[in-house]
Amino acid sequence: MNFPIESTGAFSFSTGMLMTFLIGVGFGFFLEKGGFSSARKLTAQFYLRDFAVLKVMFTAVVVAGIGFWGLVHLGMLDLEFTFINLTYIWPQIVGGLILGIGFIVGGYCPGTACVAATTGKLDALWCIAGIFFGIFVFSELQPALKAFQNSGEMGEVFVWQWLGVSPGIVLLGAVLMAIGAFSLGTIVENKKGSVVQPD
Amino acid sequence: MSNEKPKPYWSPYMAGLGLGLVLLLAFVIMGQGLGSSGAFARLEYTLLHTVVPEHIESNPYMAHYFEDGANPLSNYLVFLVVGVLAGGFISGITANRFKKSVDKGPRISVKARFFLAFFGGSLMGFGARLARGCTSGQALSGGATLALGSWAFMMMFFAGGFLGAYFLRRQWL
Amino acid sequence: MDTKIINRISAAVLLVAAIILVLMGNPSRVILLKASDDLGAIAMYGEDMIDPLVLIDWIIGETGDFIVVDLRNPSDYTDFSINGSVNIPFASLFTSEGFDQVPTHLKTVLVCEDGTRSGQAWSVLRIQGYEAYILKGGIKGWWRKIMTPLSAKELLLADLDPAELSAKLKAAREHLVGGGAIMDTPSEKNGTPPPPQIKSKPKKKKKSGGC
Numbered sequence: 001m002n003f004p005i006e007s008t009g010a011f012s013f014s015t016g017m018l019m020t021f022l023i024g025v026g027f028g029f030f031l032e033k034g035g036f037s038s039a040r041k042l043t044a045q046f047y048l049r050d051f052a053v054l055k056v057m058f059t060a061v062v063v064a065g066i067g068f069w070g071l072v073h074l075g076m077l078d079l080e081f082t083f084i085n086l087t088y089i090w091p092q093i094v095g096g097l098i099l100g101i102g103f104i105v106g107g108y109c110p111g112t113a114c115v116a117a118t119t120g121k122l123d124a125l126w127c128i129a130g131i132f133f134g135i136f137v138f139s140e141l142q143p144a145l146k147a148f149q150n151s152g153e154m155g156e157v158f159v160w161q162w163l164g165v166s167p168g169i170v171l172l173g174a175v176l177m178a179i180g181a182f183s184l185g186t187i188v189e190n191k192k193g194s195v196v197q198p199d
Numbered sequence: 200m201s202n203e204k205p206k207p208y209w210s211p212y213m214a215g216l217g218l219g220l221v222l223l224l225a226f227v228i229m230g231q232g233l234g235s236s237g238a239f240a241r242l243e244y245t246l247l248h249t250v251v252p253e254h255i256e257s258n259p260y261m262a263h264y265f266e267d268g269a270n271p272l273s274n275y276l277v278f279l280v281v282g283v284l285a286g287g288f289i290s291g292i293t294a295n296r297f298k299k300s301v302d303k304g305p306r307i308s309v310k311a312r313f314f315l316a317f318f319g320g321s322l323m324g325f326g327a328r329l330a331r332g333c334t335s336g337q338a339l340s341g342g343a344t345l346a347l348g349s350w351a352f353m354m355m356f357f358a359g360g361f362l363g364a365y366f367l368r369r370q371w372l
Numbered sequence: 373m374d375t376k377i378i379n380r381i382s383a384a385v386l387l388v389a390a391i392i393l394v395l396m397g398n399p400s401r402v403i404l405l406k407a408s409d410d411l412g413a414i415a416m417y418g419e420d421m422i423d424p425l426v427l428i429d430w431i432i433g434e435t436g437d438f439i440v441v442d443l444r445n446p447s448d449y450t451d452f453s454i455n456g457s458v459n460i461p462f463a464s465l466f467t468s469e470g471f472d473q474v475p476t477h478l479k480t481v482l483v484c485e486d487g488t489r490s491g492q493a494w495s496v497l498r499i500q501g502y503e504a505y506i507l508k509g510g511i512k513g514w515w516r517k518i519m520t521p522l523s524a525k526e527l528l529l530a531d532l533d534p535a536e537l538s539a540k541l542k543a544a545r546e547h548l549v550g551g552g553a554i555m556d557t558p559s560e561k562n563g564t565p566p567p568p569q570i571k572s573k574p575k576k577k578k579k580s581g582g583c
Contacts, residue, residue, distance in 0.1 A: 004230030017278040019228050023291070026221035026284020027233050034214030038303040039316075041208070043371045044366040052211045057339060059215025064343035065316045066389045071227070073396045083231040085332060085341035087348030092337070095330025096352035099323050100359020104367050106319020107302065107343035109334035109453045110327060111235035111322070112282060115287035116281035120299040123316040128239075130320020135240045136247075137321065138328035142260035149329060168393030170345055179383050181323075182212075198205040198296050212379055 004072060007081035028115050037105030039115040039123060039198035046104055048192035051185030058178045062171065069167040087150035106130060206294040222343055231275060232340020236278035242270040250264035304371045314372055420494055422481055422505040424517040428544045430481075431455065437477035441465075443489050444511065454483060454514060455548050462489045466496065479503045486510040518544055 006016055035041040042048035062152040064115050071077035103109050106127045108116055113131065117122035142149065160170045189195050208214070221353045222233055234342055244264050248255045264271040271277075291297045303312040327333035330343065338356055341349020375405045414583040430438055431454075440457035442449050462484065467576035474480055480502050488508040497504035507514065518541065531538050 003227045005227065006229045013283050016229065017275070020225075020275050020278040021282040021285075022277040023221060023225045023228065023233075024284075025286035026224070026282075027218070027279065028283035028286025030221060030286075031283070032287045032296070033209040033217065034211055035208035036290060037287060038206040038297070040304065040371060043360075043367075046206070046215065046360040047368065048370060051315050052208070054358035055211035056215040056218060057334075057342075059212055060222055060339060062386060063216055063219025063392075064226070065345060066386065066393060067219070067223040068226055068343055069393055070389070070401070073393065073399050075213035077227065081230050082226060082344075085346040086230075086343050087346060087347045087351075088350055089351060092330045092348040092352040093355050094240045095326045095328075096328030096355030096358040097362075099352075100334060100356040100361075101363040102319045102326055102359075103312075103323030103334070104319070104360045104363035106316050106323060107370075108316075108320075109368065110239060110323060111233075111283060111333065111335040112354075114235060116302070117293075117339075118284050118288040118297075119291035120297050121302050122299065123301050123303065123312050125321040126313045126316040127323075130322075131236065131239055131316035131324040131327075132243050132320075133317070134203020134321035134326075135236070135243055135280060136324075138325045139240070139244070139258065139261050142328070143258065143298075143360070144264070145329070148293075149331075150282075154347065157347045159347050159350050162347050166394065166396075166398040167345055168390060168396055172387075172390040172394050174220055175383075175386050179387075197207045197295075211377055212382060216382065283554075 003077040004081055006118050007078065016095055025030055028118070029110075030162055031112060031115045032119065033195065035120065036071055036112040036199075037119045037124075038196060038198065039116065041120070042109075042112060044194065047191055048185075050196050051182070051189060052195075054185060055182055058181070062174050065171050065174065067172060074165075084156050084158075087152075087154040087157050088150060089148045093149065096149075102134075115149070126159060207295045218339075219343070222339060224281075225340075226344075227287070229275060232336065232343065233279065234276050234332060234336030234340060235280050235283065236324070236333040236336060238278040239324070240275075240328065241277055243275055245271050304369070306372070307370045312328045312370065315367075378469075388565075389545065395496060420491075420504075420506055421508045423508050423516045424527060425540070427454075427507060427514075428540075428547075432547050438481055439475060440481045441474060442511075442568070443482060443484040443493060448485075448511075451512070452515070454511070457483060465493055465507075471500075474502060476502065479505065479509055481505050483507045484510045486512050488512055497509065518548075544555070 005011070012017070031037070035052050036056065041050055041052055045053035068077065069106045070077060093109060099109070106113075108124055108127050110128075110131055113124045113127045138145070158167065163170065217228075225231060227234055241264065244255060244261050247261070248265060255265070278331045288297075301307070301309050303313055307315075323333065328335055332349075332352070335357065338353040342353055427440070431440075438453050442453050442457045442459045443465065444459070445457055445461055445463040451458075453459070458473070460470055461474050465474075474497070480497060482493050482504060484490045484493075487506055487508060487510040490510065494506050495506050509517070517546075
């Protein structure tokens, strides 16, 4: 098998976009199922009351990561045709921090704001409006911020390369960390009885 | 809308497993991960381009999206986010969770919540553009591919959340 | 109670999968496995070769994004070699130890007697995904073109003005022999590759992404 299928030219652009739409449906569906349409549930992570954000995100990262690197190892997934986030370390560190602060202020992240809006959350609409505004501000200022946005460029580099180990070791570490963090989180949740459910 | 009680959310592990498999599928089929803020930007640039085309063309960062007569909306991320809207709606409505409401803690007014949602959104729009991705594009997708910068992003995202949490407890608790 | 068991089984499955991945080791070869169909085209258009006059530009420019691999016997290598090159004899290149000495993220310039062995190594390295080049004419070509050109006329193929070319070659020899840092660093001579700093090379990416 040759993955990504799209790179083999097996389907047309419109078929590809139909598939993309369906992938998006899956994405939105599971986000909502995990409770990511509720700002209170999302932000409860940062008050150590509900560990859904950590659990959902880390489970997804580990599952997809093991599948991804497994396919790479088997020679089935061609990295040459796969988009890997390029590393620009400084803007990513600063951008991540700004996003984290924006998340606790706004209550959603861009993807979850969409999902929240579709379940009738009016605050999510304001959040989306804010995202548009923030993008506008950045885009207007980008010529001035360009140097910083391109700083710390390291290209396509993986955590395991940086650590000098194999991808399996990083993923094993991630699984062990996840199991530990999830167990601790569950103990805290049960003690406080604070898992957020829809009302 | 039904009057039945909303169903509880799934176990986070099951939702995470589903999300992880969708993410893997995105890589296997389309060769890219999931993302959303890029779609926002593309929609915004397209709208701005119809209103003030000269201004957009004069900013290389935005003009880049219109190079060679390209349509920014004819893009993977845009279709993906349309799907996200549909998927979220399907899941919400079938679980009786669709409800016109404002999600906030009891100690804050609706107006203040709207203001903070807008302000937080602005920060996120700015940060996502700066970092070349948001929670889904960097932390989730980049996290799974083990991209170094995305892991740095993920750590800083959580750090930012915990950092701000103390000051915003009135909004949520 | 049931969900607890399911969670534990899921965790165990993920753990086992991760351990299997660990046992699979490092995928550096697999990662870079590219389609080899375009190899023919590369060779046809001569893009597999690098002229000594180009290599000298790289060396003087100290771009740090390439490594020169000398495939000759150690004795020949000690006799004369290109400054900063690394000796991996042809016979030992196709062992896993040999391969591991060739950094994956650098352009690899292959040097042999006259270019024949380099050509053989080139195909294998390219299929494995290395960005490899053959030094045109091998060490002989290097010697004749860079070290001992009798006259610039001899090199008219280089599309350069003869005077300009003479000046360039003079500068090159001064750089190579004239007490430059490269000659004085014994570790370079002994075949330690330059520190593998990870450099982004302008790779042709089909995907443009971003969140």
